[in-house]
Amino acid sequence: MSGDHYYYGDNVNMYGGRQNQGIVRNATGAGAGEPNPALVAALAELHRLIGELRAQVPAPSARLLDESLPALTADAAVPAQERHRALMAIAGIAATVGAVGQPVAQAVQAITGLLGG
Template structure:
């Protein structure tokens, strides 16, 4: 049967008229979302502070890995989720290998991962 039409998702057809708005799905950001964003921002900032401290206490190769990972964690960066996860895992690995010195960083990484939903 030729000429069949299949539509998936939203479809809007308007013919003339004025003040057309289109689709208004009434999607709103709840206060819980903004609270979660503030919590995430605070957790990431704390992690970045701890990572800077750790960077000065690890071998040069590990310090370079940390430096390479930090941009993916920055709140100003639109990093892909897999890049962010990879950076968190790299930092966690380094923190785990240095023992007690890395423990606060490891805890901060776990806190961020928890807020991200365990990505």
């Protein structure tokens, strides 16, 4: 069995000190690999709200909203830093448009809470 590798639990391999990307989560048990249903619902609602907000912001802000959408999935493959950056960009745009952006800002806050910070 030389060369076979079996990992149970978290596994971290770091080679060198540059561009280290994160941790491999080898979770097992009930619910492993399944996205949180509350997170899935909150992200779907955020996508809907962004669609409404997009029509009410200037073109550069609409482009930034569009560029942020791919990071807003429940897929665990999306790096946490990328998702956080997208959420903060969306929250910033929502804050600049006042009351119109309030539902989007609240949705971002709820998702941030679900993600643990």
